[in-house]
Amino acid sequence: MPAKPHRILDRVSGYADEAAAYMRRRRHIRKPFARVYYPGGRSSAFPADTEAGRALFLAASRLIDLAPPRRARQARTGSTTSARASR
Secondary structure: OOOOHHHHHHHHHHHHHHHHHHHHHHHHHOOOEEEEEOOOOOEEEEEOOOHHHHHHHHHHHHHHHHOOOOOOOOOOOOHHHHHHHOO
């Protein structure tokens, strides 16, 4: 006997509600941090609300400010397609 359509919709909407709740919890728990990697594979995480974390975030923002702006990609010309067509 096939499942009734409203039960399938209830199940799907239940999954969607669970997924939305998971994303809300994750967003609430997730806080910004800076991770530093050392030679040999060791790493340390510094939360943004610590003195070391603030210093790392400030240094990163200064590096970003110094970086040259990215150039926008130019649209491809039809030269490659016309070269193929002439073969």
